[in-house]
Each structure stands twice: as structure tokens, then as C-alpha cells.
Amino acid sequence: MGVPALFRWLSQKYPKIVSQVIEEKPGDIDGQKIPVNMAGPNPNGEEFDNLYLDMNGIVHPCSHPEDRPPPATEEDMMVAIFEYTDRVVNMVRPRKLLMIAVDGVAPRAKMNQQRSRRFRSAQEAKQKDDDKEEFLKLLKSQNGGALHEDATAMAQKKTWDSNAITPGTPFMHTLAESLRYWCAYKVNTDPAWEKVKILLSDASVPGEGEHKIMEFIRSQRSSPEHDPNTRHVIYGLDADLIMLGLATHEPHFRVLREDVFFQESKGRTCHICGQKGHIAEACKGEAKQKEGDFGEKDKALTDKPFIWLHVSVLREYLEVELHVPQQPFRFDLERALDDWVFMCFFVGNDFLPHLPSLDIRENGIDTLIAIWRDNIPLMGSYVTKDGHVDLERAQFILDGLAKQEDAIFRRRRETEQRRDANAKRRKLNEQNQNNGQNSGNGKFGGPGGRRGSPDYSSPSNGGGRGGRAKDPILAPLDMPLFVPGKGPLTKEERTVTHDMVVNRGAVYKANAANKSAAAALKSQLLSGGQPETASDLNNSPAKQEDGEDGPGDVAEDADATTTPVSASKKRKAEMMEDEDAGTPGRDSPVGSGNPVVDPDEPPPDNVRLWEEGYADRYYETKFHVDPKDIAFRNLVAKSYVEGLAWVLLYYFQGCPSWTWYYPYHYAPFAADFVEMDKMKVEFEKGRIFKPYEQLMGVLPAASNHAIPAVFHPLMTDEDSDIRDFYPEDFPVDLNGKKFAWQGVAILPFIDEKRLLDAMATKYPLLTPEEHARNERGKDVLIMSDRHPLYEEIATNFYSKRQGSPKYKLNPSVSEGLAGKVEKNNEYIPQSSLACPLRDGSMPDLEEDHSISVHYEMPRSIHVHKSMLLRGVKFLPPTLDRADIEATRGRANSSGRSFGGA
């Protein structure tokens, strides 16, 4: 779920769910790296059975890190992924199972979001490349062509297209191969891995990574041999993994993630030249300084601490919070938890836009829980049951919200106005101060700096021709590079910075917000080329204490003085939290290019939710339907109800339909949900997209390098039947928000039939290798030949008396792992292990002591019940009396009787 603020909200409301991970770091003796001994006891004082890696949460940050230069080659990326994975595994030290799940083809409902993110990402990448080119040109002219080759090389490199992280691409193929190799390599070389079974589900297996993990856990729970006291850890970046954890009803469950509150102020590197000590915006393109031993370059990323999120502790909180005194039916924590997860869906999920009146930042979940508590006596039971919504009861919740909707919008407006007024006052104060200092600035002085008021006509410095004037945010090219009246500048002061050139607009705007451009420039030059905005980027702790929000949603809350530069930097932290980390999308910014939004002067909001008649205006503006067409609104609401039912099933039972999706860009109002009890929601399982179909469904033409060439003309040719699916430009609707990246990308929805028809003509032209990449793959189980399970499997598949082709695992030998295995024809017993990376970074092994088989989860035909399993033993509670009283007090004082509902 791309709900960046969810994590912050959770950890503030339920503080004891978070604790620090105690991590053993690799030792160092005389420069020799001593690896962590995973076989040793877990330094956290507890051992864990199973570790699940939502692998996209590793692949994204490793392949295009936000805080250091990207790996030079895809092979380097693989090595970075190995190192990061190794670190995570060493932290958790799973004793039974390691599951590595890479996102495969996603349900159609998810593809709308993927599409939006990938289109935006391509736009952003293009902007970055344009910037670099511009910068290079400028540097050359500035230094008379003498440019250090390190910087040149770095800047010349095209921005790596993170859209390659989509099933079916050559990159994902390489990733799967590399992971298979690496797991086998670890099994061969690390004694602690000999005891662990490794389950690898690569991108060729359909389903989102975390949902493949969920499916696996449910499948094990359905097996009678499953140990209900299995200690699970899931690693990933999504804030909602903790909800998936709750949804398993396995109480010994933790989420592992990087500490997003940890502010790394050092170690950031410029993404232009790859050097430390300055940020891209201040890049001068200087020679690379010699760095110490290898490995240091990774410090910034590897040193970020990790935290646990304890599902068990969240269960304790919710047991108190969700208990309604004198409720007329039996309290059932497991059912109540499901309802709670359901309430969270309203506020944000990857498959539906959230309701206009619900925002995590306005405590939307609390609003819903208060309504839920109020309605418990009326509903007579829980809203959901084993992943199914009772629509009659859900109507109570939406009715409750509908009653508050107008008030919520008005309150939101008041808060915004208050904030704006405060910001303005602050700005005015600052301006007064600055004006005092900068008197006599001549034509560079004065406030202003707004779009449309440039008045900078100094002589050109000779750099960077090229008409950027069409871009309204950019300051004029001939921005002075010296401070008038200060005399000759030192060489250092004169050095052009990347930021001045490429991000002129940003610096200009940033400073224009609170002082004159000339003053800004002056202070920048005097500080040695660091634009003032740099202080924003460093996210110093002091800044945070200042009431600035932690990463994740800072920009959203930031007041109007926040510059686009810092906003864009902050949202990077946010994207790290996103499911599709680093791929801009619905919640991510478009680049500094098109479309551009001025936070000071957002386009007029024609809907004005705070004014009467907003619903009419909303449907007219957003949906382009007659305000009198109430039936249409109910139709939208009906689709939304289907969406809620779909999401709930997806979380609790597995994908109910691969083809269903919400066919609008916007959500209805709570008031539009009527007669829900009469609705019938049914899903048809549908056909799963093939990888190339998904690629054609979510990638923009600019990313066509990731798609087989035969399909390219479909995206670009004028006479292509589906050319309209791939617009280069698309509107972004701010939808009442301040920043473009918070807006809604208005992309046409893919018509499945048209897409498949168009592609059908091209399929016969694929090469055999391309064909193979489009095939559905299987989960792979890898283990050491020293693992007790090896003997059984080897005897069944490779002895003279071979058994059945599918072999049912014996849980008493497999340590509880249930399922079937099948011979993997790619695996040849007693052969060598070849490394697919050809750059020599990882070795081949002469003798491979691992075995690889295909694995099939046990498939239950029954509904997975939201219940604890027999034999669960709980740990001593974490919450003390005071925590419980406080939680209960807060819960009891919410809702109707206290003016809530």
C-alpha cells in the first residue's frame, strides 16, 4: 500500500510496536573483513524461524539508490542486492525458511497505479537526462572544455530506467538468475544456510511479492502440521506490511524495515558525479577524491539502522482499542482486527483512490474507528468475516462518515487557511529582515521572484544557450554569477554549480519565496556554492524537532515556504516507503519539468470542497457528468464497493479476480454510497496477464527498451491500434493538493481486449528467448545437501528407484514445511555452480552442494478463517497498565457521545 504516512501514524499512536534491531556488524581485522557469523545466537535475544523478503524493497533501493550514485552496471546492481540481502538475512538469522519473493505480474486492479507510476518515472528520468546534458554543455563552456573525466562519465550516463523493475524485462530475468545463483552460493559457503530452506519466487511467478508471501503463510496454516508458534519476520518497505501481518492471524509476527526516522545527514552523495560532500544541486563536476578502502562507498546505505514493528504488540493495543463496552455480541479480537484492517483500506490502498474526506494525515483511521465503535451495537456483529464484507453493516460505517463529510471538508479548509496565514506572516517577517540587510540591491532587489515577474536582464555569462524560456519555472539564463558591487570574486566563488544552471529555477524560486533572488545568489556564492536549500536537504535533527514531519509525508505537511527542491528530496524518503519504491506514481512528484506546479500559487481549485454544492462541482469537474446525474454517482460508489470487497479478499483470501479494476481516477463521497445491502458483489477469477501484456499495459513508450522490439511499433506508430495508450504528455490533476506529485495522473485506462488483440499480431514474431521470458515460472526450493530434507528429495528424484514426479514433503523432516516438490530439470545433481555475472565479482563453484526443486504450496479449497490456530502460546504482554488505561481512555472518549459522530 502506498500510504507513506501510515507508518508514522502507527508508530506515533502505538509507540511500543517499534523497537530497534540489534545488529551485529561485520568485523574488521587489519583491513580484513570478518563476516557476521549467522550461526551464532541472534543478538536480539530471540530466534526466528521464517524470514520473508518482499524483494522489491531491496531491488529498488539497490538499483537506483537515493543517497549515492547508482551502480555502474546491472551486474553491480546484482552485487549490491546480494550485499543488502545478506545484511538483512544476517540480522534476522532465520532458522527454518527464507522466502524471497519478487513481484510477478500483478492483478489488473494494481496495474492502474503501476502505469501511473511508470509513466511519471519515465518523465522524471527524461528530465534528469536533459538536466545532465545541459550541465555538461555548461561545464564545458565554463572550463574551456577541461572537465574531469570522472564527472563527465558520471554525468554522461543516462539515468537508469527503474521501469525495468517490472516482470518480463531482461533485467528481471537477470535478477532471477542472479538470485538463484546467490542462494545456491550461500548454501554452499555459509554453514548457517545449510539448515535453512530457501524458497525463491521470482518475477515469472504471478502475484505481488508480499501477496505471494501471504499466500504461502495461509497455505502453511491450512496444513495441520503447521506450528502455530512459528516466529515470522517479513522485510519490506510498505508501511502496510504490518496489516498483512495482522491479516495472517499468526501472532508471532514482525515486520523488519529501515528506520525511516533515522536521519542520515552525512554520507549523501551527489547523483551527478557520485561524490560526497555536496548534493547534486551543488555539483561542480570536480575530480574524484581518493577514497579509502573499498566498501566505504556503501557506508551511507549500509549503516542505516533497522527497526522491528511488532504485530504482537499492535494486537495488544487493538485488543483494548477495539473492545466496545457492553457490545451486544461476543468480542472476538481476530474478527475485530480484520475490521480494523478494513477501515485502514478506506484511507489508502494501492487499488483505490481514498475517499475525499479521509486522509491519514487528518487521522482518517481514527475517524472511522470512532464511527465503527459507535455502530458496533447497531451492526450486531463485525463488518467483515474472513475477508468478506457484510455490505449491510458497511453501510453503517459509510452513513456515519457521510454525516461528518461536510464538517471534515470545512475543517480541512480552516486548517489550511490557518497554516497559510502563519506561513505568510513568517515570510513577511523574514522579508523585512532581509530587506534590511539587502538594501541597495538595485534592480535585483525587492520581493517578487514569482512566476511571471522576472526582471533579470544582466549580460549573459556566456553559458548554456538553449531556449529554456518556454519553461516558466526557470529563471532566465543570464542569471548573474557574481554579486554586483562586491568586486571580483574568487575563483571558487565563481565556479559554476550544477544547481545554478540546471536548477536555476529551483534556487531562484526557493529563495524568491523569502528573499530577493540576488540576495539568495549572494549568500549562495558566499557560502562556497552551496545553495541555501541545502540545509533543507540535510534533514538535520534540529529541523525535525522544529515540528517538521519525519520523512514519508513531509512535503504534504510542509508549509508554503517549502521549496520544490526540498520537497522533491523529501518525497524520496516517501517513495522508499512506497510499494514500488522509487518509482514515482500517484503519490510521487513529476519531475521539475512538465507539469509544474507552483506551491505558492496553485491553480484554482474549482471544486471547493468546503463550500456548499461541492459534490455537484466535483462530479462535473472530475467525472465530466451532469451534476443532476445522481445515478452516476451511485454507480461510482458501486464500483468502489466492489473495490473494497476486492481489496479485502485480496488481503485475506488471495486475489479474487485478476481482471477487476476500479475504472475511475477519483473516489466517490461517503454520501454516494446508498442501498449497499442490495448490492451483489461477485468476482470472476479471470485470466492472469502474461508478463509482456503487463509490460505493454504499464510502461510508457520511453521505456520500450524493456519490451521485445516487435511490440515497439504498437506504442509509437501512428497507425497502431493502441497508440492512444501511450501518451507522452498527460494532465496531472492537483485535486486540491499543493504539489504535482500529490496529484492524479490522468492516463487512459487500458482496454484489455484492444491490448491483447493488438499484441496477438506480434506474438509469432518473438524470438524463442523472448518467448521463454513470457512464460509462467515456478517457485524454487533450494537447500543444502546437508539438510535433512535433501536425502528424501534426492532419493525420490535421483536414485535408481525414482518415485512419483510430484513428491509430498513430509513435515516431520521438512520442519513443518508443507507442500509438494517436483524435479527441476534445470538442476543437474553433482554439477558445478556457474555464476551468471560475468564481471568476476562472484566466483563459480566447482562442486555444487545445493539442490534445487520446484515447489508447490498446498492448495486449500476452503476459506481461510481469521482465527488463531490451536496451540498458540502468547508471549508476556508488552503493554503495561498505564498503556492499557491510556489506550482505553482514548478509545472511549472518541465517537458520538463525545461529539465525534
Added chain:
Amino acid sequence: MDSFAIHPVNRFAGSSAAIRRPKEIAYFSYDDEHKFHLDERSLRYYYPPRLGADLSKGFNTFQQLNDTADDHLDSLLNTIIDLERRTGTKCTADIITWRGMMTKIMATPFDNMNGFEMNATRFQDSIFIEENHEHKIESKKAQQDQPSRPGAPSQDLMAYWGYKFETLSLMPDQWDPTSRDFIEGREDMVVNNHAQYCSVVKTGIGKAKMVIGGEVDALWDCKPDGKDNPINWVELKTSAEIENDKDNMKYERKLLKFWIQSFLLGVPKIIIGFRSKNGILQRLEELETKNIPTMVKKQGRGTWDGNLCINFTASFLDWLKQTIIGEGVWRIRRRQRSPVVEVFRKEES
């Protein structure tokens, strides 16, 4: 008449005689009407009941088994005959009996209050032991005639609580295929104690090889694939909540029976439903059968000793094998508080 001295029991102390882990060799079921079937239709699975449930609920609709008829060893023998026919091999053992008889024998060193009377017959190399039905009826009557404390629940109601607890805790299938409605509806189900799943096991204590039949309550997970793997059976029991020393003492004595019963059939886990005085289920406790003797020794008052029971049984059975050597029906008897077990030939056949 021959007699076997129980006392001094100390001569049986020390590490235990060899025991053979019980292994299921056959099974049978009684259905809801207590009809015999050579299958596992009455096999049940455990899923914990809701705490707070009222064990008295539905007492008036209890469908209680009438066990006044003498069933002898019929079902056990039928099952063994079927087994022999299926496998084509003779099922040999020194002792063939119901688990209940062995429980009485094994508890003898620490149970002075309850006597027993059994009938035994030697056929070929095996001694078949069954309860003397008249004695069973008599002692049951004597128990019923005991005046219960005023205000205390009746014997019948307390017996019902045990069956109710089973109904609340059992499912006819594993958790996954069982519907939520069934699991949650167990509190409203009519209690019927006609159905039973009986396991027939081969086991041994000391030199005596035995085939024992007895009811097992439930499976914890599922029957293992391999025939030789132990089965994770669950035994269900209820007990009054322990409030004072006297309760504790009573409970410890109860544990002796629980332990022996489960030990004999190889039931590894006992789940005890603690109830309030008026039959409200308060909490559950899972006990590992193998840990119970140590638990009693270390945490309890040490009112009994498991090894001693095993050694006593080994000696007694050894002696019995040498004593019952002729045709006809033999009586094995221990009178209340008697220091000896008597064995004598009741009649020639």
C-alpha cells in the same frame, strides 16, 4: 488362591523397566448410535473451546450412552480378528485387554480407595482380561448412592461437563476444512457420547507384551504418513479450578489417572479444561504426558511416582503370566484398601 503383595511399594522404586512405545495397529469406531464399524469415522480433531462457556448448557438434551449391557471384549477382538485376516499374521501378545483394566492395575500402588475385579482367560499364549461386569455395576451404584454435598452439582451433571467439554473442543475434520459456523456452533450442539474412536495399540511393559484397546479423544494435527511415526493424540479432561491445598492434592491424584491412561495408549498431550464450581470453563492447560511424573515430583507434593507404577506393573504382569496358566475363567481382584491383588480360578470351562 495366589496373591501379589502391593506393599511395600518401595521395592518397585528406581528407574523404570523397559517400555515399548505404543504403536497403533488397528482401530474401530462406534457411531452416533454406538454401532461398531471397522473404520475411523469417529476420529475427531481438536480445536480449543471458547473460554467462559457454560458446561452445563444442554444437560437436559444429553444423549447418554446406556452402558448397562456387558460388551466383554467383543469390539476389541473383532478388530484384532479383522487385523489378522487382513495381514495374514497372528496378533500375538501376553496380555490383551481394554486400556481401563491396565489403568486400574497400574494405579494400584497409589490407589487404596478403589478396588477392582476382573476376569481373565488364557487362550493359546495370551491372557485376555475384562472387567467383571457385576462388580462394575455395583461399584457404580455405590458411588451414585453416596450422598453429595448439599448445593453441589449432581454426579450426573458433573459427568455431563466432561462430555460437554469434549463436544466444545472437537471437530470431525481438520481445522482448514471445518467451517467457522461449525466451530462457533459447538456450544449449541447436542451432546452425544455414543460415538467413540478406539485405537488398538501394541505396547509392552517389562517383559509383558500387550495389545490394548481404548478410546482416544482427538488428533492434534493429523495421522502421520508413516505407520511407524507416533500419532499426536490429544486427551481431553476437565478439572475443578484449584483454589486451595486440598484442591491441589485432589488434582495431583487425578493427574495419576490422566497420566496412566495417556501413557498406555501413547497419547502425548492432555488438555485440561479448568472449570469453576458451577461449571463455567475458565482456562485451558496443555500438559505433555511425558512431563507429568516429573511435574508431580518437582512442583507437586509427590503423592505418586510414575516409574514405580511402571515397575509395579512389569512385576505384576510377569507374575500374572506365571499364575494364570490353566483353562477356565480366572478372577483378578483387589479389594478396597487391600495390600494384595488376588488371583484365583473362578470356574473350569
